[in-house]
Amino acid sequence: MGSAQKMVAPMEVSVEAGNIDQSLWLDDDGRPRRTGTFWTASAHIITAVIGSGVLSLAWAIAQLGWIAGPSVMLLFAVVIYYTSTLLAECYRTGDPVNGKRNYTYMDAVRSNLGGAKVTFCGVIQYANLVGVAIGYTIASSISMRAIRRAGCFHVNGHVDPCRSSSNPYMILFGAVQIVFSQIPDFDQIWWLSIVAAVMSFTYSGIGLSLGIAQTVSNGGIQGSLTGISVGVGISSTQKVWRSLQAFGDIAFAYSFSNILIEIQDTIRAPPPSEAKVMKSATRLSVATTTVFYMLCGCMGYAAFGDAAPDNLLTGFGFYEPFWLLDVANVAIVVHLVGAYQVFCQPIFAFVERWASRRWPHSGFIARELKVGPFALSLFRLTWRSAFVCVTTVVAMLLPFFGNVVGLLGAVSFWPLTVYFPVEMYIAQRKVPRGSARWFSLKTLSVCCLVVSIAAAAGSIADVIDALKVYRPFSG
Structure with missing residues (x-):
């Protein structure tokens, strides 16, 4: 109880101070009361995890086959769920209810491990998030271009190449992101995450339905x-390189640890503890994701066998009904609008916290005008818009950057999803060195x-192959 009083004292909440009513709207750290729930946390996770990559899982299973493909998918689901529960325990340092909050992944590493590991974590985490933002810009343009091509194929037949540039679509996506990036933080984009999660179920369901229809039309299951x-x-x-790439695709498709702590920081204060709510949200989200991944990946492979396209909806494994393909690709674009924001909010928050500490009295940084869910300030408008513009230009410059994003996903999977959660859990719980639990975690x-x-x-x-035919702004 005494520790709680020490945390409240710096806020100067008292009758004499004239702000006792404000304490009802503040959490134990003096910040505005968090309002996130099990459902909003689940929506954030599903938005982050079920990306358009679900549609490439048929290709991944085609590289591995009916035995290894589903087995690897289940194995990654179990590992990521387990390490996510370890990471959720690190949101508060010490006591799980009243301990010091860690607002970001880097804060958690700083509190539990410290030293050079904090810098290593920051470099890996934010490089991965920037890569995802660029990859999502490319992915959205592919879906928008697929809408145009579907109509072209329907009118002119499948022999018409129906070529078009993706650059105008990237610019359009970037313009939309400049608007949505003015929403100040995670806690206020819950509605966007829910819309995005619904969209992910929509296009996954369409891809699954088309896969079933194609399998029935074939008269049996394809593949080996x-x-x-x-x-x-x-x-x-x-064969070896493709199989390894399939491992990377599946691992990256499940990853959301790089924003887990930031999502957990939106959950309302105990009871129950934020860790307990986050574990429940993770359990639901990973289970839901796995069901959709298994259904879409397996049915896509069953429909096309070894010829499974790298994207069921934009690779034109299906051509008709073209209007249903259009609905699915519109859903992908809407989902990516929300997913882009979910992944970029930690970057935005990191830079803005640094700027506030560096120039605490600057009106350019601090002054805001609130309009609905938006909180407009000159600094936020300038820097977030510049970030979106840079990611858009890089996406246009390197249209094969999706391959590089796969590399970033492979590189970041171990440190962010496994290494840091395991090491922080060992340090926080003081797991004895050499014990069975310590040995299992290290293994x-x-x-x-x-x-x-x-x-x-x-x-x-894969990147080397893409570089052989590379032409700048060739999208």
Whole structure:
């Protein structure tokens, strides 16, 4: 109780101060009361996890086959759920109810590990988030262009290449993101995350339905137990690289640890504890994600076998009904608008906290005009708009950057999803060195490191292939 009083005292909440009513609207750290719930946290996670990458899982399973593909997917689901529960315990340092809050992933690493590991975490986390923002810009333009191509194929037939540039669509996506980026923080984009989550179910459901229809039309299930065969069109070396890349695709498809702490910081104060709510939200989200991943990936492979396209809806595994493809691709774009914001909010918050500490009395930074969900300030308008513009230009400059994002995902999977959660949990719970639990956690970390290295190797090979035909602004 005494520690609670020490935390309240610096806020000067008293009758004499004339602000006792304000304490009803503040949390134990003096910040505005958080309003997030199990449902909003689940929506944030689902928005972050079920990206348009779900539509490439049929290709990933095609590389691994009916045995390894679903098995690897389930294995990653179990590992990521487990390490996420470890990371959720690190939101507060010490007591799980009254301990000091860690607002970001870096804060959690700083409180539990410290030293150079904080810098290492920051570099990996924010490089990954920037890469995701660029990748989502490219992915949205591909879906927008697919809408135009679907109509063109419907009118002119499938022999017409129906080519068009994706650059105008990237610019349009960037313009929309400049508007939404003015929403100040995570806690106020809950509605956008819910809309995005609904959209993810929409296009995943359409992809699943089309896969079932194609399987029925084929008169049976396509594919093999071991995936694509070495032979005409694929060498044994390519088989290895593709299999490793499939591991990276599946690992990256599940990753959301880089924003878990930031999502947890939106949850209302105990009881129950934020960690308990976050674990429940993670359990629901990972289970939901796994069901959709298994259904979409497996049905896509069942429909097309070794010829499964890298994207069921934009790779034109299906051509008709074209209007249903349009609905699915519109849903992808709307989802990516929300997902972009979910992943970029930690970057925005990091830069703005640094600027506020660096120039605490600057009106350019502090002065705000609130309009609905938006909080407009010159600094926020300037810097967030500049960030969106830079990611858009880079996406236009490197249209194959989606391959690089896969590499970033492979590189960041081990440190952010496994290594730091394990190390922080060991430090916080004081797990005895050499104990069975310590040995098990360390073994998990080493095994995931090997997977990350292998997936990175496959992604590097893919990037090298893309560089052979690279032309700037060729989208």
